[in-house]
Amino acid sequence: MTARGPKANYKLGRKVAPYFYLSPSLLVVGLLMLLPMGMVITYSFQESAVLRPDTSFAGFKHYRAIFGDEVFWASLWHTLYFTIASVVAHMTIGLAFALMLNSDRISPMLRSVLRVLYILPWLFTQVIIAVIWRLLLDPNGVVNSILIDLGIIGSKVEWFSSVETALHAVTFANIWAGYPLFMVSLLAGLQGIPKDLYEAADIDGATGPQKLFFITIPQLMPIIVSISLLDFIWTMQVFPLIWLTTGGGPIYATEVLSTYTYKLAFSQYNLAQAAASAVTILLISIGLTLFYIRHQKAR
């Protein structure tokens, strides 16, 4: 055996040092994220997780059970509708309000007031948002009263209690709660677009819509894509708003993957199937996250 020379030690030290500095973060990430994730994945392959002693290997039994459950597919469809509609509306409303707040045609005083008003929904927690919309959309609530007075509806609509309207109603509440993120991000983006692009367009005789579609939106596209992907991931996992407004009902009209998983875990105490459902959500989220990372790298 030969002793390591100082040069070899130095080289080893250089190699190890970054991992040493990273070790606190790696430890925290491992304990708080990877370990629970690994445990949930393990549970999804066990015969009976956590609550019963039978932890024998069950293969894909729980996955087959949830994929064979029509409520799971309904939940998946509702999740996609809720998420896509929310993200598209967040983007549209956020862009519209950002353009409004960036416009010179509105006085600075009014712009300041609108900025505060428009950002308000972002300040509320999901529980408060659920309470607000439960009150507003109550059959005897303000929304019905206004719509009846305006002659838009003839009788009281049970927004959260009717199979036809419940999913649209919770989606609407979520749209209201989430557009400020887009608005703030796009407003920051708008303020960074060079003015000379618009001046050149004016010289070329471009109309307002042309400037919007050929300058503004292309310039904002990196922000739009990034925020949309993040919003897609977050919205797909929304639980409190739906739980507190409809509980996944009426019947299964607003059942989404998060409420479906919660009921499996804490109503049926079937934690193995709940784990399988959670892993399915995890896989979808990972797919979207990879897409997001690729997009960020491409930038």
Add this chain to the structure above:
Amino acid sequence: MKTSRAMTLLKGATAIWLLGATGAMAQTTLEFSQWWEPELPKGSLRAIMDDFEKENPDIKVDLISGPYATTRDQIAIGAASGTMSDVVGLDGAWVNSLSAQNAIADMNPLMESTDFDKSQVADIIKIDDKAVMFPVASFVYPLFVNLDFAKEAGVTGLPSTRAEFLEAAKKMTNADANKYGWALPLSLQSPSSVLNDMMSWVWASGESMMADGKPALEGAPVLDMLTFVKDLNDAGVISPGIASKTEQEKVEEFVNGRIGMMVDTLAHVNLIRERNPDLNFDVIPMPVVEGYEGKRGMAYASWGIGISESTEHKDEAWKLVQYMMREDVNARLVSLANAFPGNVNAKPDFVTSDPVFAKAFEIFQAGYLANEFTGLPEAVDLMRQFDVETQKMLEGQQTPEETAAAAQAKWIEKF
């Protein structure tokens, strides 16, 4: 001289420290997890525990308190991981699964070893002959009636039968003025309305949703109840928003004079008075099917108590359970909670001081407590499944017969 004095002092201090340490080691600390403390006047449960500690200086009680749902989830997880508190507050809907996991102790041996007088306990919840829970306090669910509302609507006698209830509800309903006869909160967030607002009609007439320990939802009692609820819905006497309405919203509607009648827990009497001191209301027994004259079952929910199977201090835990069930302590607790006692000899003070409670106590004594969900497997999920099927019926997707059959098929899988 100085040195020997210092040594004496040091020896004395060591002796005191050792005595203290030995004393502390001899003291047992019990964990008692429950959801009761936040629902009782501030500090009152702690005061009861302080008195227990005075009587048992070798036992200290740590209260682990949280909202009902949090406590339920904590107990479920604690049962699985063997970390459940020594003494636990229980709901009858949980005990089946906890007993199946062997997480709650059989109190029969403890009762026998201490010659516990079983006759003083109002009920003992048993699973496979194991005594797993005592109801400490029971919250009964009579029918609340807004008397001024009824009078304005021309309802002369308060309803005693289902037909009279339907008639009264029709008279009270004026949809244009946002006034309705009854409320049915079927939110899936918490499906306990199936117990309180639906099955209570079955039990009131001395009937049952079970037969030979199995669900019998297609039998006449449940089918008649479903048909009755559908009739109420078709008559438009139920306040709108049924499928997303919660129990709290039902109480709010009653407090605001928007519904004339509701089935509700007696525990809400003070809340109703606080929210609307001018509300003139009374409680009456649940209406029954025509011709029934027997004893009326009264739906109830209870604060139950049990002992963890994995506790290392079973004897001390049993002392605490005995203490909570003792006549004077039980009367003190239920007086604070506005509940009926778990000890048959305990007399809560509100029974004599408050006419509404006095009336409810009369109803309670004339009938019997009924809650067939106690001890059923996955009771909350059974309620949720029944809730979903009822919602389908009220949406017009199925008949009461189809509703009963669909719920029966789902329930039977759990047995």
